[in-house]
Amino acid sequence: MHAVVLHTFGPAENLRYESVPDPEPGPGQVRIAVKAAGVHLIETTMRSGATGGMTPPLPELPAIFGGEVAGRVDQVGPGVDPSWIGRDVVTAYGRPGGYAELAVADVTSVHPIKAGYEAAVAMVVTGVTALQFLDVAKLTPDDVVLVTSAAGGIGRLIVQYARGLGARVVGAAGGAAKVAAVRDLGADLAVDYDQPGWAETVAEELGGRAVTALLDGVGGDKARAAFGLLGDGGRYVTIGNASRQEFQPDPHTVEERGLTVTNALMLLLSEPNTRPDYEVRALAALADGTLTPAVQTFPLAEAAAAHAALESRRTTGKVVLIP
Incomplete structure (x- = not known):
């Protein structure tokens, strides 16, 4: 072969x-x-x-x-x-x-499987990981959700899921083509985080509403800018590090503002293996059209x-x- x-x-x-x-x-x-x-x-x-x-x-x-x-x-x-x-x-x-x-x-x-090979192979790991992150984030219909690296394999699924819940969804990605892809997923707002002032644009478009849940897949300076959009009591969930640059929220800021910070990547690595259950869930979500x-x-x-x-x-x- x-x-x-x-x-x-x-x-x-x-x-x-x-x-x-x-x-x-x-x-x-x-x-x-x-x-x-x-x-x-x-x-x-x-x-x-x-x-x-x-x-x-x-x-x-x-x-x-x-x-x-x-x-x-x-x-x-x-x-x-x-x-x-x-x-x-x-x-x-x-x-x-x-x-x-x-x-x-x-x-x-x-x-x-009954679905196509390409979609199935995407869901058996990427779909599983997205569902695991979503269980950590505990999104609700009342959330204002910001997803960075929103055009990636995991980010796209999270945008779909959050929209299905009825949450308000902001997707941030790099470049016009990726922003268009995020917009096509139904995000309420899609922004290019390669452009200066993108965080200010998000704040303006939200009209005074703060982000309540940030699922960050990029890290680095973009994560820092996104973190600044979180309102008091918000949740910051690390789901990736596409930039390969670190960002660690200031502990004093986290405590003073009542923020919750969770590194979902590390959390999933430390928990017992529940992959088989998640694989069944991910493939079922593909089959019924919940996630594509x-x-x-x-x-x-x-x-x-x-x-x-x-x-x-x-x-x-x-x-x-x-x-």
Whole structure:
């Protein structure tokens, strides 16, 4: 089969499209003919060889990234019901990774799907993470919600969810195209946070109402500006760090104004594994139309270009590779 293999940590161009042996399913496993494979931002960090913080341990090389796999079962291992063959499935635990034409997974980790491969592979991790963040944020119809990095895979789902609740939603993203995408999602206000004075524009448009819930996916100076829009008693929830720049709210300000500050990323890492329940919820939300992910596709052979685009924040929605 063909796969994208990393032999040396470093820049995106180190990802090489090459022929490798076909994987064989072991006991309790199925083999999936991959139709769509998700790309995660953390994989770009791991590919570079960076360590520390919330980065998972680096893999042994050579490595094939991408656990998010959707496709059709073409073979089963010992002890697995043959009726799985021919079924469309999705999993978050493909091995080797989904940057390949074939992957294997434990049958207990796969979910049958009826939706398209690309949407399903977007929801099995990105949708799960969005729902986990939303459970932390505890949004209500009375909230004024500000979402930064709102055109990203997670941000778009949060905007949809908040609008579905009836909350007032402000989405902030970088560049005219991304702002238009956020506006199309139904955000009450979509702003370009690459433009000077964007926070003042939000404050003016809100007409005296303060933001009550900030879900920040970008960090750095943009997070600092967004934080300034929070009203007393508001909630600041960290859901990402696309800028790779830190922002830590001043503890005295937090205490004096009765703000709640939660790093949802760290919280989810420290809690027991509840992923299977969330996977079912995310795929159900996709099936009933509650949440619809946006997907930007790249051919599998162009995985390096996908990584480069993701790192430079030139993508909109979930990045998916198509073999």
